[in-house]
Amino acid sequence: MKRLLLFACLCCASLLVSASESATKSSPHSVADMVDKLAHIVSEKGFSVIDRVYHAAVAKSAGLELLPTPLSLSGSRNLGTQLLTGQRSISVDLPVRVLVWEEPDGTV
Template structure:
């Protein structure tokens, strides 16, 4: 696990698509809403550009996220939560997301509210097993 500028990146043993598929299935099983899945490689291809496989998943739970936005409205810039699966030039696949501790510091959140978004870490670990 690597933290850099508030971003955690973990290597995935799966392809970009399978990595996002696995995480999406776990989130759905937990009743977490999937708001969007964006295949950025496909979008780049539509305009004649090439990009390594890259997919962004936006997800969340309004019951958990709303109290965060009540406490600090600008956190809505980082909510819903986002996870990026991407393939590096060397073919290695990574899963990257905002570190909940970084968001805590960035928005001066209390520990009780950070718990609402800290659930991302174990869910990602589960998807990468």
């Protein structure tokens, strides 16, 4: 159990990077497909998708246009609570956020 917890902490810690250290990868998939694929990967790893923020829909409700830019929030109640118990300031980085967006030229 201790090894599993250590492994989970190390995996989670590798995901907790600030925006200045974030990684950007292009995808051959559409935004919707990529968001679904990420949700599947998150579920396979034992985490859950907490919420999705559809920035383009928010922009549209304000009468503005924005290409697809969904933000996916993922985490684990159990692991998140354990991390917060050790250091509450880590809550700034939780839940893990993944942004998928489409460029004007159609690349994702």
